[in-house]
Structures are given as C-alpha cells and as structure tokens.
Amino acid sequence: MKYIQEAFDTNWIAPVGPNIDAFEHEIGTYTTCKQVAALSSGTAALHLALILLDVNRDDIVLCQSFTFSASANPIIYQNATPVFIDSEESTWNICPNALEEALKYYCQKGKKPKAVIGVHAYGMPCRLEEILYLCQKYDVPFIEDAAEALGSTYKGIKLGSFGDMGILSFNGNKIITTSGGGALLSNQETFISRAKFLATQARDEASHYEHSQIGYNYRMSNVCAGIGRGQLEVIEERVSQRRTNFEFYKQNLQDLPGLSFQNELPESFSNRWLTTILINPEIANGIDREYIRLKLAEENIESRPVWKPMHLQPVFKDALYFGGMVSEEFFRNGLCLPSGSDLTHNDLIRVCQNIQFCIEKNYKFI
Secondary structure: OOHHHHHHHHOOOOOOOHHHHHHHHHHHHHHHHOOOEEOOOOOHHHHHHHHHHHOOOEEEEEEEEOOHHHOOOHHEEEEOOEEOOOEEOOOOOOOOHHHHHHHHHHHHOOOOOOOEEEEEEHHOOOHHHHHHHHHHHHHOOOOEEEEOOOOOEEEOEEEOOOEEEEEEEOOOOOOOOOOOEEEEEEEHHHHHHHHHHHHEOOOOOOOOOOOOOOOOOOOOHHHHHHHHHHOOOOHHHHHHHHHHHHHHHHHOOOOOOOOOOOOOOEEEEOOOOOOOOEEEEOOOOOOOOOHHHHHHHHHHOOEEOOOOOHHHHHHHHHHHHHHHHHHHHHHHEEEEOOOOOOOOHHHHHHHHHHHHHHHOOOOOOO
C-alpha cells in the first residue's frame, strides 16, 4: 500500500514512473539479470522476445508441449509455425532427447528453428544444462519461460536469467502478483531497450507523435509496479509457504499406492508454485485422477487437471510434435492440489484426508 499510495500522491498513474524503474531494478537484482522490462503480462514478454529474435511468417519455433497456451500463442501472433516437444519424466519439462531430434530434423532440412521455448512448469526447473548445450550446439536462441518459477533456482542461480531472454509472469495466480503483469529479462541491453521501445507503441524521437514501425501497448503501469515492489519484499516467505505445502503433501501422501510427485533434480530448487501429483489407477486400487478431483469437489476443495499438452489442443491440431507419450500420460493422470500461500495446517490435513479416503481407508497421518 505504501508504494501504491506513493504513485497516487505523486500522480504517477500511467505506464511510466519511479515504481517501474525501481521494480525493474529490484527484479534484476533478485534474478541477477542485468536488464529488465516490466510489462503488462508474461504473454506480452514472450511476444516481444519472438519479435526481437526476428521470428516471422513460417519460421519454426520449438516449444514445450506440456504448458499453458500462453507459451505457444505468441508464436501464432507472428504467423510462425509452432512445433511441440514432449516432456521427460523427472521434471515434467522439455525432453532433451526429443528436442535434439527436432533440432536435427529441421537443421538437416535447411530450416533451422528461430527459437526454442522451454518452460519451468509449476515452478520446477527444466534440465537447463542439457537444453542450453543443445541450443548452443545448433545455434538456436533459448527463451526461458519462467512465468511460474520466480524464486526457483538451478545450480544456485535464479531462473529467468539463463536464456537469451527470460519471461516472468505476475498474473493474479502467480507466487507474487502485480494483479496483472510480467517482465522480459536479458543480459543483452539491446534486447531490453528495444523491448521497451516496442512496448510503448514504438514512438520515435520527435516533438510530435512519429511512428516508423508497429508498436504495442505492453508496458506495466506505475501503480501495478508499486504492487510488485511490495510483493517482491515477501517473495522468500511465499516460496517457503509453497514449499511447506508440498512437504506436507509429500510426507502424508507419498506412501499411498499409485501416487507420485514432480521431482527436483539434485541441482534444482523449485518454488513449488503448485503441488502436483500423478495417480496411476493400475496401482491406486482402480482410482484415477478424475475420481479424486470430483470427490474433492464434493467437499468444496478445488483441484484441477494438469496442463493439457499443446499438441492435443484443438487449436494446434495440425502442429508437428516430437517425442512420445510422456506429456499425454501426465495429462491423463495428473492433478494440481490446492497450493495457495494462505493455506492453513487444517486445510492441508483436510485435503490429504480426502485423498487418502479415496485410495486407502486405513491410513495414518504423520
């Protein structure tokens, strides 16, 4: 409220002002990324990243299939061609083997992809070492979609800072929020300065309104940036709360037959934005994900299926896909559990008890 009040007191309400400058600096300091543009959404950030990489009509962009549609939609904004990549089983994120298959396929055809979009789904770091190696090997830029992963790290370094450009989201459901907003991150100053130019309608230097190219209304407002500054002050507390949720769920549910969790690599640290589980009905006494979801809903407990892979979405039905059935199995068996930062101990117990009752009647809480 302090930062919001400052915005009103100083009459900086528009998408310029001291809160924006400060928020960009604070995000950069937190992520160790040298350059930051605060924007209206993570989708806007990804769209600008594709523009900055000169992605145009019929260009190939390789994108993780197991993600929210906002990771893929900006490819279509540029009239480019999305090609989707399967996940691997440990992190649930983009599979290095499937990615190399796609890279090799298009490079041999003489149509090198313009970009690779990898996602840290549910805050879980992907296999960055392998992914970055492949992108360097085939000389293809990597866009790091860290929309769900603020506060997560890989080898001790904050996510969002590994790609040629990184994407953050501050949407209302994220670990911190500006009510709506996002950011584009890069260590290349030219990328971010041009992103800010394009995000403010590409207005040329002139005393009048002069435009020599198409721009966008993508800048974050000074008021929203003030919300973000206050939220960023408690990011570590939010990460701790989300990880506490996960640890409680894992401790109390991991021994149920057929139930498993998304796993961290030894070099990774996840913010555990959402706790997600897989239920194998062949082992879980015939109980599947949908049965548990509906039983929880009867108790006024909201859960939802994990992301439906992009290559299964009707809007992308004609897109090519590299990989196997891993992401499809996640969708068939995966469930997102209540994961809000304000969940109480009793809330967590109630969720676990209802899941336990679905699968096993004689289960003791730890």
